[in-house]
Amino acid sequence: DAGVTQSPTHLIKTRGQQVTLRCSPKSGHDTVSWYQQALGQGPQFIFQYYEEEERQRGNFPDRFSGHQFPNYSSELNVNALLLGDSALYLCASSSTRSQGTEAFFGQGTRLTVV
């Protein structure tokens, strides 16, 4: 049973470019949340997707957008990249049907903007 998988693992982009990060949730999970983690800081909540809709959003600009597909996988898109967008991007999956309340995180995508 695969856990949460994210791709790519590392990415280098130039300022102003656009990037798409992908996440496949743990089998049986239907909710995906995205986080940005700068070096030495805790993860910052970007947004959460359930039933293909954005349900919650953190304090991030509209340059950050997402999508959830019918198979529950998700994408995070960032437009007009800034140097400050360099971070580890984490995907977490959870289930609305499970008795458990924990979320499972992927290994993350390390984005470097130059």
Added chain:
Amino acid sequence: LAKTTQPISMDSYEGQEVNITCSHNNIATNDYITWYQQFPSQGPRFIIQGYKTKVTNEVASLFIPADRKSSTLSLPRVSLSDTAVYYCLVAQRWYSSASKIIFGSGTRLSIRP
């Protein structure tokens, strides 16, 4: 949203019991307390979750007093591999439409031989 306060860092030695305390004075009735462990360049890993009193699993124990304004994560007999950042979170269940999960800065635990 309940905010959490944890020590920035802690040091201990192999074989010792480590207790990390988290303050969450504004915790709401529906909030759960969850602890995660994170190693460098990896995603956080769930350790334990509780609502009140004491919870124990194969990894750790979580002590929550009656007023729920704080909680203590207890790691028995730590080893070098327990060196990591530990996050205390307070939030409603992950799948609640009202939940917005907030991570603090965490506690950087260093274990020495």
